[in-house]
Amino acid sequence: MQKILYFGRLSDVTGTSEEMLSIPAEIETAGALREWLDVRFDASGALLDPTVRIAIDSEITFDTAPVGDASEIAFMPPVGGG
């Protein structure tokens, strides 16, 4: 089980800001996870938007990063400051 976080407007799309998930073994990268979750939530590409960054265990990463060993994966729309 891995923790997935959806920040900002993404939580409106997913209906949750946080969930525990068993990511299928064939989903190996952050990029593949984006696509799989976008279909799962019927998000119409909201998770595919290139301005949405993915953080693995609190480090911003690229779509090529492996997700297998991650304990926390966060989807982050552009941050607007406070």
Added chain:
Amino acid sequence: MQKILYFGRLSDVTGTSEEMLSIPAEIETAGALREWLDVRFDASGALLDPTVRIAIDSEITFDTAPVGDASEIAFMPPVGGG
């Protein structure tokens, strides 16, 4: 009688920060008053220093300004801010 004010380091020279004075009729201008007071206080030119400005009734003025009608004459060393 006219009120004379000595600000900042000038009060160390004159020994007072404020006095009421009858200025002799022949002392007609601010410049003449400077010279007369410098002698009177044995101030060795402290009141003649060109950086010392004279204000008549709260208005900075020149040495040529008449002092006869002034109610308050102030001797002001350079202001250093707060």
Added chain:
Amino acid sequence: MLRISGDPIDAGLELNQFESRAPGAGGIVTFSGQVRPEAQQGEVNTLFLQAYSPMTEHGIEAAIADARSRWALDDVLVLHRIGEMKPGDTIVFVAAAAKHRRAAFDAADFLMDYLKTEAVFWKKESTARGAHWIEPRDADYADASRWTKKETV
């Protein structure tokens, strides 16, 4: 020092505590920001601010370290409120103490530019027309770019 919390910020109390921690510093500059009553889409009822701990903290701490490396500062304080707020509530409080007031002004200014543009926060405004997440403003980016420009020009 950094504190991110859902509790209300009492700017005056914080200033006095900061002042007593840095006695005789010379000068203290503070910025306190309030939730604005007016939004792009009408009058604000509430503002909701979301952080991602510890990423938000790490980013602000890096900005504080950057400010300390740029200016001779005796002390720095950043307080940021998260969660639900009302118009007029203090959302951010920054204080910088330095012997020279120029350093204190520049550091507070610099930290505010970071906090308003790059800090890891997401915010949602609720008005009579509903709630919407706020995207970054161009003017904020222009402010933040002042600091890097200084190095290259």
Added chain:
Amino acid sequence: MLRISGDPIDAGLELNQFESRAPGAGGIVTFSGQVRPEAQQGEVNTLFLQAYSPMTEHGIEAAIADARSRWALDDVLVLHRIGEMKPGDTIVFVAAAAKHRRAAFDAADFLMDYLKTEAVFWKKESTARGAHWIEPRDADYADASRWTKKETV
């Protein structure tokens, strides 16, 4: 608003009162200056500050009016202490409230430059070596000249 007084300044209290007068302003920048413990001639025992009323007030009020004409400000407050003070005492407190933080920062900065260089005050430091009147510093003049340079360059 301007107040010159021999009473101690409570910066935190003043900030909270200022904030409640300008609710929802967007941003408030404050500067509080403390009497420094070290002087050119050793450790400061006391600082004595002298004003010339109403000339001192008129000068500061003109600077406030100038700041209001340069930047869109919601409110401005200048407090200056006079008489005898000890190191660590707050000698000056400036607050500027504006919708845009850049205006609040610039106005507070501008007013401090005026207060530290052109304001009609005379000050005397007392140290173990005796008392002496302080003359203007060149660095302060350089700060104040920034504002006129902006208009001519």
